[in-house]
Amino acid sequence: MKISEPEYIGNLRIRNRVVMAPMISNLSDPSGLTNENHIAYLEERAKGGAGLIITEYSYINSLNSRGSRNELGFHNSDFTPKLRRLTERIHMHEAAIFAQLVHAGGKAFLDTNRAGPMAPSAVDYVGYTPKEMTASDIESVIKDFESASKVVKASNFDGIEIHGAHGYLVQEFLSPALNRRTDRYGGSFENRIRFAQEIIDAIRSSVDLTLGIRLSLYEDDADGYGPDYGLKVAENLHGIDYVHFSAGRFAPPGSSSSFYSPKTHIANRLPRKPAIKTIVVGSVTSLEDAERVLEKADFVSVGRALLADPYFPRKIMTAPDTLRPCIRCNQACRDLSFGEVRCTVNPDTGLEFVRRPLPRLNGDIAVVGGGIKGMECALNAAKSGLKVTLYDDHPVLGGQLASIFDEEKRTEFQRMIGYYSRILPRLGVVLNLGERFTGKGLYCLPDRIYGHIPDKPDLLIDSNIYQHHDEALSAARTSSVTMTERSLSSLDRVRQESFRRLAEKSGIKFVKSADRKPDVSVIERWQYDIRAAMVSGREVFRKYAEERIQDFL
Numbered sequence: 001m002k003i004s005e006p007e008y009i010g011n012l013r014i015r016n017r018v019v020m021a022p023m024i025s026n027l028s029d030p031s032g033l034t035n036e037n038h039i040a041y042l043e044e045r046a047k048g049g050a051g052l053i054i055t056e057y058s059y060i061n062s063l064n065s066r067g068s069r070n071e072l073g074f075h076n077s078d079f080t081p082k083l084r085r086l087t088e089r090i091h092m093h094e095a096a097i098f099a100q101l102v103h104a105g106g107k108a109f110l111d112t113n114r115a116g117p118m119a120p121s122a123v124d125y126v127g128y129t130p131k132e133m134t135a136s137d138i139e140s141v142i143k144d145f146e147s148a149s150k151v152v153k154a155s156n157f158d159g160i161e162i163h164g165a166h167g168y169l170v171q172e173f174l175s176p177a178l179n180r181r182t183d184r185y186g187g188s189f190e191n192r193i194r195f196a197q198e199i200i201d202a203i204r205s206s207v208d209l210t211l212g213i214r215l216s217l218y219e220d221d222a223d224g225y226g227p228d229y230g231l232k233v234a235e236n237l238h239g240i241d242y243v244h245f246s247a248g249r250f251a252p253p254g255s256s257s258s259f260y261s262p263k264t265h266i267a268n269r270l271p272r273k274p275a276i277k278t279i280v281v282g283s284v285t286s287l288e289d290a291e292r293v294l295e296k297a298d299f300v301s302v303g304r305a306l307l308a309d310p311y312f313p314r315k316i317m318t319a320p321d322t323l324r325p326c327i328r329c330n331q332a333c334r335d336l337s338f339g340e341v342r343c344t345v346n347p348d349t350g351l352e353f354v355r356r357p358l359p360r361l362n363g364d365i366a367v368v369g370g371g372i373k374g375m376e377c378a379l380n381a382a383k384s385g386l387k388v389t390l391y392d393d394h395p396v397l398g399g400q401l402a403s404i405f406d407e408e409k410r411t412e413f414q415r416m417i418g419y420y421s422r423i424l425p426r427l428g429v430v431l432n433l434g435e436r437f438t439g440k441g442l443y444c445l446p447d448r449i450y451g452h453i454p455d456k457p458d459l460l461i462d463s464n465i466y467q468h469h470d471e472a473l474s475a476a477r478t479s480s481v482t483m484t485e486r487s488l489s490s491l492d493r494v495r496q497e498s499f500r501r502l503a504e505k506s507g508i509k510f511v512k513s514a515d516r517k518p519d520v521s522v523i524e525r526w527q528y529d530i531r532a533a534m535v536s537g538r539e540v541f542r543k544y545a546e547e548r549i550q551d552f553l
Contacts, residue, residue: 010241021303032073040353046095049313057102067104083155105169159210212242260498366441371399374444376537382427391437448528462518
């Protein structure tokens with residue numbers, strides 16, 4: 001199996017072909033320093049078998065390079081002792097770790113930088129215009145990359161990845177749409193890649209580490225470049241050991257496509273295997289996906305699937321049926337404006353350092369409820385050693401998820417039901433489906449049940465509840481359906497655009513505000529979703545265990 005085979009990047013041997021993709025976590029301290037929460041989060045993925053861990057994008061100066069809150073930083077050599085703790089913990093599990101260095105450029109976060117954003121050219125950045133960089137600014141940023149690389153080296157990282165994707169500064173120079181310069185850094189292909197090349201040369205002159213660059217293979221924007229251009233950039237940069245292909249600039253879906261997009265969407269558009277060591281990311285959630293990417297690349301980069309299950313690499317190589325699947329919902333994992341990294345289908349993500357071990361118990365227990373809450377409760381009870389019988393008066397597992405109308409959503413969410421359907425019997429859980437139970441047990445019925453959309457010929461929906469989105473698609477087959485714009489407020493940009501397209505294709509109209517009393521009006525900031533149900537199921541079991549643990553000793 002190719003995915004389990006070791007491979008080299010430069011002179012560095014990587015134990016297998018699975019790379020943990022760099023993903024914003026917001027787990028570092030506000031100063032940019034790592035901490036035990038951040039380390040435990042990355043360490044869990046190294047334990048899970050990833051051959052290479054790439055840190056989230058990490059800023060290179062304290063002036064104007066930061067892209068988000070609590071971003072990891074390499075701008076201060078005083079951070080080295082704590083960063084060495086991070087690399088030590090990753091190396092303990094025989095994984096390699098690279099630091100991804102970034103200057104956010106025109107996308108620099110306004111709230112956390114001492115100076116305003118700057119970019120190659122003063123053009124529109126989705127609502128604001130950064131200042132155009134001077135020659136002195138360019139020289140200063142190159143020196144910042146070089147200085148940060150010395151911190152990386154001193155902190156015992158195995159390599160450096162320059163972030164040249166997703167509309168940050170390096171890509172801004174590469175992108176014809178954003179780079180309108182007429183000096184030596186713009187106006188021609190050779191000039192547009194000069195900034196990236198000078199950063200590469202500066203790092204190479206200072207440290208002897210494996211060095212690569214992350215590039216957007218293509219931009220999703222209407223005026224964006226295509227895959228041939230991205231491939232040309234990769235093959236015309238000198239002094240790098242690898243290229244890591246992602247996608248996107250400003251417009252969705254970029255790298256984190258939802259269940260409305262095809263799997264392996266970036267690899268699908270890669271024209272051929274590049275003439276350089278290559279890593280490719282994008283909607284990889286299974287062994288089949290990973291193998292498809294490896295037909296064109298040397299390594300497969302895995303993001304959200306490693307949030308859903310940190311043991312993704314080990315499981316797809318040895319026991320793929322036990323994988324807790326990423327359903328590409330873009331819910332908890334995309335709530336990063338103010339929040340830390342989380343995952344809708346894995347309540348432990350981002351909380352690895354404070355996670356409590358399950359107690360060891362003996363005895364029998366009945367769990368009532370075959371939805372997510374009941375299945376997660378039964379799973380934890382069985383892992384604790386109890387003999388569990390799960391009851392539900394429906395003939396199939398899944399609860400409300402079993403009746404999803406939206407075809408793409410149903411396909412992905414069915415994988416979650418399939419996971420429980422396989423894993424619960426393996427743990428000895430007896431499934432009594434289609435049988436009503438009224439005896440003593442742990443009752444795991446939903447904490448919140450949202451009313452259904454009424455059956456009317458003309459519907460106005462003002463609701464951000466996922467269930468109501470699904471019911472609106474179903475109702476549109478026979479009714480005239482209108483939805484308010486704020487109904488989309490619970491969706492990230494990627495799902496929002498895709499759902500709107502699907503809804504409008506189904507005949508649904510969108511309005512800024514309701515001109516009459518809506519037939520359904522439910523707007524909740526924190527709605528009862530899959531993650532909330534999982535947490536609730538775990539809490540039911542935890543309270544039961546704490547109250548009765550003495551009875552089972």
